[in-house]
Amino acid sequence: GDSVTQTEGPVTLSEGTSLTVNCSYETKQYPTLFWYVQYPGEGPQLLFKVPKANEKGSNRGFEATYNKEATSFHLQKASVQESDSAVYYCALSDPSNTNKVVFGTGTRLQVLP
Amino acid sequence: DPKIIQKPKYLVAVTGSEKILICEQYLGHNAMYWYRQSAKKPLEFMFSYSYQKLMDNQTASSRFQPQSSKKNHLDLQITALKPDDSATYFCASSQDRQGQNTLYFGAGTRLSVL
Numbered sequence: 001g002d003s004v005t006q007t008e009g010p011v012t013l014s015e016g017t018s019l020t021v022n023c024s025y026e027t028k029q030y031p032t033l034f035w036y037v038q039y040p041g042e043g044p045q046l047l048f049k050v051p052k053a054n055e056k057g058s059n060r061g062f063e064a065t066y067n068k069e070a071t072s073f074h075l076q077k078a079s080v081q082e083s084d085s086a087v088y089y090c091a092l093s094d095p096s097n098t099n100k101v102v103f104g105t106g107t108r109l110q111v112l113p
Numbered sequence: 114d115p116k117i118i119q120k121p122k123y124l125v126a127v128t129g130s131e132k133i134l135i136c137e138q139y140l141g142h143n144a145m146y147w148y149r150q151s152a153k154k155p156l157e158f159m160f161s162y163s164y165q166k167l168m169d170n171q172t173a174s175s176r177f178q179p180q181s182s183k184k185n186h187l188d189l190q191i192t193a194l195k196p197d198d199s200a201t202y203f204c205a206s207s208q209d210r211q212g213q214n215t216l217y218f219g220a221g222t223r224l225s226v227l
Binding site for chain 2: 032034036041042043044045046049051089093095097099100101102103105106
């Protein structure tokens with residue numbers, strides 16, 4: 001079945017440092033890939049999505065490239081801020097089963113001032 | 114204003130009881146979902162509905178029953194509650210069945226079973 005594996009947290013960084021959260025996926029088809037972010041007390045919300053291989057998605061300084069060959073979708077940010085503290089989920093939607101999204105286990109990021 | 118309303122925000126129940134979790138969405142979406150989040154299995158898919166019809170069920174137990182009385186409602190009835198059911202339950206919706214569509218989540222109902 002489809003699966004998503006991502007960096008195990010928590011990840012603790014100082015403000016201004018760079019972030020990489022690794023994400024690898026397994027699926028038989030070519031999925032749409034997503035990054036969702038969840039702040040305390042809220043539901044997850046979309047950070048960005050990439051439907052096509054070899055394309056890049058970005059939002060709020062975060063970016064990730066859909067690497068079909070490596071089956072990866074790593075999240076990066078050059079300089080994190082305290083307000084980026086949240087849980088980040090990598091996810092995929094398999095076109096052969098449009099009824100659900102498969103999420104990774106989430107990576108908790110804490111940014112210290 | 115929140116576009117997906119989940120009620121109640123917090124719920125405490127005793128083992129063996131029955132509860133209903135309420136979800137209404139005001140985004141005009143055609144597909145709705147339930148996800149469960151716990152320490153053991155973060156964001157676990159449970160059900161998907163499209164135009165009020167059940168499309169996928171990944172919940173092994175029949176104690177969990179979704180109910181859709183209107184297109185923008187998808188409630189979740191849980192019977193014979195167990196402590197293991199303690200989790201935060203998220204309702205979500207998308208324009209149509211998943212594919213490239215973005216999921217929009219409610220704020221969740223945190224259920225504690227004693």
